[in-house]
Amino acid sequence: xxxxxxxxxxxxxxxxIRDTYWMLFLATVPTLLYFLGLKFLTLPWQPTAIVGTAVxxxxxxxxxxxYNRLWEARQIYGAxxxxxxxxxxxxxxxxxxxxxxxxxxxxxxxxxxxxxxxFQLREPRxxxxxxxxxxxxxxxxxxxxxxxxxxxxxxxxxxxxxDELSYILSKKxxxxxxxxxxxxxxxxxxxxxxxxxxxWTQLQQGLMKFTDNQGKAERIKNFPYPxxxxxxxxxxxxxxxxxxxxxxxxEFDKLGDGTFLEGYSIWLNIPFSAAITWAFxxxxxxxxxxxxxxxxxxxxxxxxxxxxxxxxxxxDMLDEANLPxxxxxxxxxxx
Numbered sequence: 001x002x003x004x005x006x007x008x009x010x011x012x013x014x015x016x017i018r019d020t021y022w023m024l025f026l027a028t029v030p031t032l033l034y035f036l037g038l039k040f041l042t043l044p045w046q047p048t049a050i051v052g053t054a055v056x057x058x059x060x061x062x063x064x065x066x067y068n069r070l071w072e073a074r075q076i077y078g079a080x081x082x083x084x085x086x087x088x089x090x091x092x093x094x095x096x097x098x099x100x101x102x103x104x105x106x107x108x109x110x111x112x113x114x115x116x117x118x119f120q121l122r123e124p125r126x127x128x129x130x131x132x133x134x135x136x137x138x139x140x141x142x143x144x145x146x147x148x149x150x151x152x153x154x155x156x157x158x159x160x161x162x163d164e165l166s167y168i169l170s171k172k173x174x175x176x177x178x179x180x181x182x183x184x185x186x187x188x189x190x191x192x193x194x195x196x197x198x199x200w201t202q203l204q205q206g207l208m209k210f211t212d213n214q215g216k217a218e219r220i221k222n223f224p225y226p227x228x229x230x231x232x233x234x235x236x237x238x239x240x241x242x243x244x245x246x247x248x249x250x251e252f253d254k255l256g257d258g259t260f261l262e263g264y265s266i267w268l269n270i271p272f273s274a275a276i277t278w279a280f281x282x283x284x285x286x287x288x289x290x291x292x293x294x295x296x297x298x299x300x301x302x303x304x305x306x307x308x309x310x311x312x313x314x315x316d317m318l319d320e321a322n323l324p325x326x327x328x329x330x331x332x333x334x335x
Contacts, residue, residue: 001302004332015138016282020274023281027245027273034249035266041246048240048247055240055280058233062225063287069220073293073301076216081310083213084110087206088314094199095189098318102194106185107314109178112159114307115152116174117214120221121294121303122147127224128295129288135297143333145296146304175214183207217294225291237284245273302327302334 013020030041088107095103122145129135139145153169160168164181171177183204190200224230252269293301305327312323327334 023274045247066291108159113178
């Protein structure tokens with residue numbers, strides 16, 4: 001997540017520089033050919049304007065859907081924050097307080113759940129965009145994805161005993177199995193009389209909320225923005241970008257009639273066509289950069305930072321002295 005006031009113009013230019021070069025190239029070729037005498041290359045601007053209207057609608061629809069996916073993802077992790085805090089103090093006070101070994105074990109197992117979940121959500125999918133050159137270049141110069149700098153087994157080893165770690169690493173959905181271990185231990189505590197039915201119900205409902213939020217996050221992660229909508233937006237945008245320089249040739253050529261620009265105003269087609277197509281293409285790219293809110297881009301939900309915040313809060317409930325440091329933005333980016 002970008003945590004600054006805004007992306008700077010330089011950052012935006014670097015992020016879109018490859019596309020900008022293409023827009024300039026696509027505007028230069030027909031302009032040069034027209035200047036050299038190939039006047040038949042011109043197109044009427046009205047059909048292109050109609051295509052542009054359709055592109056504006058579909059890009060706007062895509063951006064709206066992208067923002068909804070991003071905001072839902074943030075709401076999910078907001079719920080995880082609140083549910084973790086309430087689960088933590090309910091568990092602590094039901095099972096003997098801050099010095100209880102059982103409480104500490106279950107707290108740390110929850111940290112393991114947060115860790116396993118964020119690693120699962122960072123796994124790449126074929127439809128995601130982090131392999132795009134623009135995103136790779138921006139990431140290499142501005143930030144790093146924490147989950148790519150270490151391995152899940154190393155991180156889980158900080159919270160789980162060796163037997164539990166070996167068991168969890170043998171599972172496919174590790175986050176789910178960690179929640180199942182929590183439920184199994186709560187059932188044993190209830191059977192042994194360490195918690196009553198009411199306390200067990202409260203704590204079990206907390207685990208059910210974690211399972212529900214995990215499922216919601218996995219739905220967003222594993223279900224892409226529908227490929228039919230994405231494909232038609234790409235195709236229409238490509239057609240529009242190709243048509244614009246040809247549609248504006250005659251208009252810019254006539255623009256200089258009777259002025260000192262006569263015969264030369266055609267060259268204005270290059271910057272103006274490039275600017276128009278750049279605007280449409282960049283709006284589409286902005287939507288695409290937000291549509292997968294867990295992939296590790298600069299616009300994602302900061303699930304690593306949120307997980308660390310939860311860990312700090314819960315360990316503070318146990319009055320632990322050596323709390324882990326909060327994750328702070330690097331170059332205004334935090335994940």
